[in-house]
Amino acid sequence: xxxxxxxxxDLFAKKAFAxxxxxxxxxxxxxTPVWVDYDGAHVRFNTARGRVKDKNLQRNTKVALSMQxxxxxxxxxxxxxxxxxxxxxxxxDHIDALAKKYLGRRGACHRQDSSREDPEHGMSAPPRFxxxxxx
Amino acid sequence: xxxxxxxxxDLFAKKAFAxxxxxxxxxxxxxTPVWVDYDGAHVRFNTARGRVKDKNLQRNTKVALSMQxxxxxxxxxxxxxxxxxxxxxxxxDHIDALAKKYLGRRGACHRQDSSREDPEHGMSAPPRFxxxxxx
Numbered sequence: 001x002x003x004x005x006x007x008x009x010d011l012f013a014k015k016a017f018a019x020x021x022x023x024x025x026x027x028x029x030x031x032t033p034v035w036v037d038y039d040g041a042h043v044r045f046n047t048a049r050g051r052v053k054d055k056n057l058q059r060n061t062k063v064a065l066s067m068q069x070x071x072x073x074x075x076x077x078x079x080x081x082x083x084x085x086x087x088x089x090x091x092x093d094h095i096d097a098l099a100k101k102y103l104g105r106r107g108a109c110h111r112q113d114s115s116r117e118d119p120e121h122g123m124s125a126p127p128r129f130x131x132x133x134x135x
Numbered sequence: 136x137x138x139x140x141x142x143x144x145d146l147f148a149k150k151a152f153a154x155x156x157x158x159x160x161x162x163x164x165x166x167t168p169v170w171v172d173y174d175g176a177h178v179r180f181n182t183a184r185g186r187v188k189d190k191n192l193q194r195n196t197k198v199a200l201s202m203q204x205x206x207x208x209x210x211x212x213x214x215x216x217x218x219x220x221x222x223x224x225x226x227x228d229h230i231d232a233l234a235k236k237y238l239g240r241r242g243a244c245h246r247q248d249s250s251r252e253d254p255e256h257g258m259s260a261p262p263r264f265x266x267x268x269x270x
Contacts, residue, residue: 017208019154019201021164029156029164029199033211064164066154073152076168 004038008077011067012038015102018065020045022056030056035098036067043079046095057083139173143212146202147173150237153200155180157191165191170233171202178214181230192218 004012018036021029030052034045043065047053057063061083069075099105139147153171156164165187169180178200182188192198196218204210234240 017203019156019166019168021154021156021166021199023158023162023164026197027158027162027195028197028215029158029166030213030215031154031156031164031166031199031201032213033154033201033203033208060162062161062163064156064166066166066168068152068168073168078165078167080163080165 003041004043004077004079009038011069011077012036014070016067016070018043018045018067020053021064022053023060023062024052024056025059035095035102036065037094037098037101042084043081044094046091046098054086057086138176139178139212139214144173146204146212147171149205151202151205153178153180153202155188156199157188158195158197159187159191160194170230170237171200172229172233172236177219178216179229181226181233189221192221 016036017033019031020034020036021031023029032053034047036043036045038044062081063083064078064080066079067077151171152168154166155169155171156166158164167188169182171178171180173179182192197215198218199213199215201214202212
């Protein structure tokens with residue numbers, strides 16, 4: 001299993017958003033910024049059931065992301081892979097951890113916010129994905 | 136033809152990168168940060184011939200982007216559409232304009248830089264794309 005290169009992992013300790021791309025039924029890509037972390041094996045993010053990203057990933061697990069270093073936008077990480085798990089188990093704890101990382105506080109208020117401007121809120125279902133091994 | 140909403144156009148005056156997603160032959164998305172501008176009708180960006188983005192767009196013109204406001208990452212623009220033109224005509228002037236916007240200088244040195252960390256360099260071929268009309 002491919003993993004995130006060691007020299008890029010510091011990005012996950014920063015408040016760097018990942019722009020996650022999925023592909024729709026008709027082959028159209030969709031990309032939005034999300035909160036993200038890395039558990040040492042998988043990249044994890046939250047989305048809400050019923051969103052375009054969720055619907056796309058239910059049909060097609062292929063996914064990609066790009067993340068820029070907030071301290072140097074010309075340093076960025078690009079990942080392509082497949083979602084290996086979509087689950088609601090642990091999702092509340094996960095979004096709390098993400099809220100603490102990105103907002104410096106717990107995520108309760110964040111989850112209750114129904115603003116569409118907020119890239120991740122509402123019911124949470126963190127897909128995890130890994131990069132495929134090099135061809 | 137759909138256009139970029141007026142209340143989002145200020146993003147193109149800022150040094151906001153667009154994370155551009157394309158789709159490969161096997162249906163895998165790819166997404167990377169690029170310099171971008173808006174000519175009033177089309178979003179324009181440069182890429183180099185032979186890059187994954189270029190190869191993908193030669194086969195499949197469907198494209199998407201997300202752009203965060205550098206002053207507020209929770210304000211972002213999402214676009215889905217099709218590339219309507221890929222051309223090298225005017226590409227040097229275009230990358231010069233982008234270099235001035237993002238780096239505050241002309242792009243000559245930038246083009247000669249072969250660093251892979253730089254999201255856009257080398258031969259330039261600015262695809263232009265527009266959003267499809269609402270379904």
